[in-house]
Amino acid sequence: MGNAMLGPMHELDRIARKISSKIGILVGGKDYVGMAGNRSESDIRGTYVPFVRAALKSPRLFASFRSHPHYRKILEHVSEEEGAAYLDWLRQHAPALLDRIDDFKINDRIGNPAVHDYSGIGSISPTTLRYIKVLADLQRLFGGNIGSRIAEIGCGYGGQLLVIDRAIPFDEYHVFDLPPVLELVSRYLECFTLNGSYDTYTLNRHSGDTDYDLVISNYAFSELPSGLQRKYVSKILSRARRGYLTMNSGLPTSSFTEDKLTQSELLALLPDAQIIPEEPNAARDNYILVWGHEPSNQAGTIAGH
Ligand SMILES: C[S@@+](CC[C@H](N)C(=O)[O-])C[C@H]1O[C@@H](n2cnc3c(N)ncnc32)[C@H](O)[C@@H]1O
Numbered sequence: 001m002g003n004a005m006l007g008p009m010h011e012l013d014r015i016a017r018k019i020s021s022k023i024g025i026l027v028g029g030k031d032y033v034g035m036a037g038n039r040s041e042s043d044i045r046g047t048y049v050p051f052v053r054a055a056l057k058s059p060r061l062f063a064s065f066r067s068h069p070h071y072r073k074i075l076e077h078v079s080e081e082e083g084a085a086y087l088d089w090l091r092q093h094a095p096a097l098l099d100r101i102d103d104f105k106i107n108d109r110i111g112n113p114a115v116h117d118y119s120g121i122g123s124i125s126p127t128t129l130r131y132i133k134v135l136a137d138l139q140r141l142f143g144g145n146i147g148s149r150i151a152e153i154g155c156g157y158g159g160q161l162l163v164i165d166r167a168i169p170f171d172e173y174h175v176f177d178l179p180p181v182l183e184l185v186s187r188y189l190e191c192f193t194l195n196g197s198y199d200t201y202t203l204n205r206h207s208g209d210t211d212y213d214l215v216i217s218n219y220a221f222s223e224l225p226s227g228l229q230r231k232y233v234s235k236i237l238s239r240a241r242r243g244y245l246t247m248n249s250g251l252p253t254s255s256f257t258e259d260k261l262t263q264s265e266l267l268a269l270l271p272d273a274q275i276i277p278e279e280p281n282a283a284r285d286n287y288i289l290v291w292g293h294e295p296s297n298q299a300g301t302i303a304g305h
Contacts, residue, residue: 033178034228040154041223041256042074043178052180056187065184066111066125066157075156076127078282080116083126085280086133087118094136103166104132107159110191131163133280134218134244138168141293142242147213151176151236154220158185158198165194170213173198176206176236203228208235214292215240219282222247225259233269242292243270246278251285263287 030046031053032039042048051070055061061068066076078086090098097104101121105128108115113125138146148171155161155175164170173196175185182200189198215237221229222245237243249260267273272291 033180037259038225038228040178040220040225040228042154045073048074049178049180052184056180056183062111062187064112066113066127076113076125078126078130080126082280082282083116083124083129084118086126086129087121089133089280090129090136093140094132097132097136097167100167101132104128104163106166106192107131107162110188111157127159128163131160134160134216134246135163135167137288138164138214138216138244141244141290142214143294144168146170147241148172149210149213150174151210151212151215151240153177153215153217153232153236154223155185156181157188159188160216160218161185161198162189162192162194165196170196172196174206174210174212175200176203176232178202203231203235206235208239210239212236212240214242214244216244218246219248221245222249222254222260223256226261229261230269237270240292243273243290245289246282246286247289248283248286250287254285255283 028050031050032043032046033049034040034043047070051065051068055065055068055071065071087098098121101124105124107128108123108125113127115123115125117123118129146168148169150164150170150172151174152161153176155177158175161173161175165173175182175198177185177200179202182202185198185200221232221237224232237245247263247266248254249256250263250266254260261269263275266289267275270289270291273289274291274293274295276288276290278286278288
């Protein structure tokens with residue numbers, strides 16, 4: 001029977017169902033990992049976790065997960081202009097990394113991210129430029145000596161890890177995130193051959209008895225509710241000799257203010273930490289918490305790797 005015979009409502013319903021099943025997400029409604037009050041800013045909308053689960057089930061969705069609107073609400077939202085600002089910063093502070101830009105473009109091979117053409121370096125995702133900028137900061141602050149065991153809290157799909165792996169030697173990289181996100185990280189990273197190795201953890205599955213040479217967390221630890229932040233401090237951050245946390249909470253006018261540790265509470269919990277500005281600045285009142293660095297290494301140009 002032709003669709004025209006079924007009437008316009010039926011046809012609309014058919015199209016809606018087709019779209020839903022094609023996208024393969026949110027058909028079952030919103031879903032979360034944490035219970036109410038124990039959710040990060042990513043988990044709070046209820047659309048991120050179902051999308052990640054759907055991308056794990058569908059090879060077609062995985063093939064372009066980085067450009068999907070549900071995913072871009074949480075990650076992959078660095079604009080072309082912000083990418084240009086990271087590039088300018090890298091030209092000034094870490095030109096040696098730009099000489100090997102093709103090594104980092106590998107991060108754009110999977111997940112079909114939005115890419116833009118930048119003068120002098122060609123086509124690259126602005127998010128990858130941000131990951132290279134973080135890598136440059138790590139080299140600038142800590143020199144070549146970062147140690148062998150790294151932890152990252154809230155790592156998206158693992159892009160920062162991949163970029164670091166291309167430039168800094170490490171043995172073990174422990175990734176902390178939500179259970180379905182950890183599956184996405186493994187799915188993503190197994191597309192490549194790494195120099196170092198990684199392992200995945202939820203905070204609950206980690207005993208907290210590991211010493212780290214470096215912990216990093218960008219726009220992730222800062223987006224957790226305060227109870228969870230405290231637990232990450234006691235199990236992971238306080239066991240790390242070096243730290244680099246990009247923060248978008250902690251001040252009254254930060255992007256996130258609901259149930260977050262304040263900057264002074266954090267400085268009391270992490271007595272060796274120092275605040276440095278986020279440059280380029282992604283949002284008003286963002287800042288970076290750093291410890292274990294040489295104070296003289298806060299500025300200057302990074303030597304070639
Ligand atoms: C805004 S994204 C930032 C991702 C990445 N650091 C980046 O810069 O692209 C926040 C990250 O925190 C993760 N996250 C949410 N709840 C978490 C939790 N309880 N523990 C660890 N990570 C969590 C999200 O899954 C996501 O990977």
